Amino acid sequence: MSAAAGSGASAPVPPVVPGMPVVPGMPVMPGMTIPTLHLPPLDLATLARYAEASGDHAPVHLDAGYARALGFPGVIAHGLLVMAWLGRALTGWQDQRSLRAFSCRFVAVTLLDEALSCIGTVRALRDVGAERLAELDLRVCDQRGEVKIRGSATLVLDPKQVSACA
Amino acid sequence: MTAGGAVQAAIDRSIIGRALPTVSATVELAALQQFARAIGETDALYFDPEVARSRGYRAVPAPPTYIVCLKHAVCPPEGLLATLGVEGGSGKLLHAEQSFEFQQPACAGDRLSFAERVADVYERKAGLLQFIVLETTVRNQDARHVAVIRHTEVLRTDA
Numbered sequence: 001m002s003a004a005a006g007s008g009a010s011a012p013v014p015p016v017v018p019g020m021p022v023v024p025g026m027p028v029m030p031g032m033t034i035p036t037l038h039l040p041p042l043d044l045a046t047l048a049r050y051a052e053a054s055g056d057h058a059p060v061h062l063d064a065g066y067a068r069a070l071g072f073p074g075v076i077a078h079g080l081l082v083m084a085w086l087g088r089a090l091t092g093w094q095d096q097r098s099l100r101a102f103s104c105r106f107v108a109v110t111l112l113d114e115a116l117s118c119i120g121t122v123r124a125l126r127d128v129g130a131e132r133l134a135e136l137d138l139r140v141c142d143q144r145g146e147v148k149i150r151g152s153a154t155l156v157l158d159p160k161q162v163s164a165c166a
Numbered sequence: 167m168t169a170g171g172a173v174q175a176a177i178d179r180s181i182i183g184r185a186l187p188t189v190s191a192t193v194e195l196a197a198l199q200q201f202a203r204a205i206g207e208t209d210a211l212y213f214d215p216e217v218a219r220s221r222g223y224r225a226v227p228a229p230p231t232y233i234v235c236l237k238h239a240v241c242p243p244e245g246l247l248a249t250l251g252v253e254g255g256s257g258k259l260l261h262a263e264q265s266f267e268f269q270q271p272a273c274a275g276d277r278l279s280f281a282e283r284v285a286d287v288y289e290r291k292a293g294l295l296q297f298i299v300l301e302t303t304v305r306n307q308d309a310r311h312v313a314v315i316r317h318t319e320v321l322r323t324d325a
Contacts, residue, residue: 039206046204053197053204055239079261080231084205087230092209095221096271102230103265103316 022093022122028134028157030122037089037118042077042110050081077110082140082149089118090136094155100133104151114142120153132157177296177321179287181250186282191240193228195274201232215274227271233304234264234315237280243300243317250284252298252321262297263318269311277307285316296321 016031044062051057056078059066067075083104090099110116117140124135138151195215202212207229210217218226228236247259272278285301298319304312 046206049204053201054235056235080234080264081205083264084229084231088205088207091230096227096230099230099268101265101267103263105263106261 019121028122028125030124032122034089034093034120034122034136036120037085037092039085039116039118041113041115044075044112047075047077047081050078050084054078054080056080072109072111074111079104079106079149082106082110082116083151085116086118086120086138086140086149086151089120089138090153090155093120094158098156098158099153100156101154102151103153104138104149106149108146108148110142110148116140116142116148123152125157176289176293176323177250177252177287177298181284182287184250184284186241186246186249186284188279188281189237189240190277190279191236193232193236193272193274193276193278195226197236198226198228198232198274201235202229205229218273223271223273225273225275227273230266230268230271231264233272233278233313234266234302234317236278237282237302237304237315241280241282243319246282246300247298247319250298252319258322260320260322261317262320263316265316267314269313272304272306272312276312278312279305281305294322294324296323 016029018031020032022028022032022034047061051062058078060070060072061067061075061078064074067073086104087102090102118138119141120136120138122134123137126133126135134155134157136153136155138149138153139147140149141147199213207213211221211223212226212229215226218224244259247253252259280302282300282302284298286299287297289296298321300317300319302315302317304315306312
């Protein structure tokens with residue numbers, strides 16, 4: 001990985017194996033994954049804390065009888081809580097000031113005892129003016145691989161993480 | 167499932183472009199800390215003003231999705247949709263999509279204004295699913311642009 005930024009020469013960049021993790025201080029390349037955020041199995045106390053903190057006290061997130069009457073097997077997580085976890089994966093990787101866009105589609109509900117993973121993959125790099133933007137594909141899955149959220153994000157890369165080879 | 171039982175009529179597309187009353191709210195440090203704890207955040211940046219300043223922030227920043235919670239606290243989407251003639255009832259309205267474009271993080275102490283309008287209304291599956299997109303422009307006390315929030319709600323007319 002001696003082809004890192006700074007040489008200025010046209011040193012060859014090693015091929016990226018899809019799923020290769022990003023490494024601090026090394027250039028970010030398409031196909032790399034950002035550090036995955038793994039959550040513990042969901043419990044009711046977590047939903048109650050989020051309801052208090054977010055102000056969303058909708059009973060479908062807190063009252064199992066109510067949720068079942070709507071046809072769910074039990075209470076379901078707030079969609080925005082799952083998105084907030086995905087946000088932690090982004091801001092855990094890059095400073096929040098670098099986050100330009102963040103969007104999600106809620107595709108399945110999250111139930112108690114499901115353990116979620118927040119996964120981000122670099123889809124593309126794009127230069128706009130002096131900035132290099134990383135376009136990420138995002139997803140949140142449970143322990144069986146069921147996708148709960150699909151999304152995307154755009155972040156400005158730190159100059160140290162920009163490859164010398166555009 | 168709802169009392170009336172009648173099939174919900176299509177959402178009136180003439181509400182596209184309608185602006186809703188602008189609301190304001192203050193970003194409180196204690197509320198940010200509570201929110202950060204609730205989402206399991208561990209970075210001291212989201213709790214400690216000194217750490218925030220040492221990293222070049224004006225104050226403790228709000229995690230990315232916090233601003234939509236603050237907006238919902240002063241202006242819940244259900245009430246808003248009802249004023250637009252979109253009646254959800256139990257379980258008929260679902261949060262389908264959420265997006266943010268950020269200019270800068272909101273920080274503790276900021277006074278934010280939320281200017282909201284109906285950005286779009288459309289349907290899928292021959293009208294079985296009706297979508298409404300609410301777009302909110304968020305500015306801070308210096309009239310600096312903070313973010314644009316888009317919230318898509320789906321109404322199941324067969325529910």
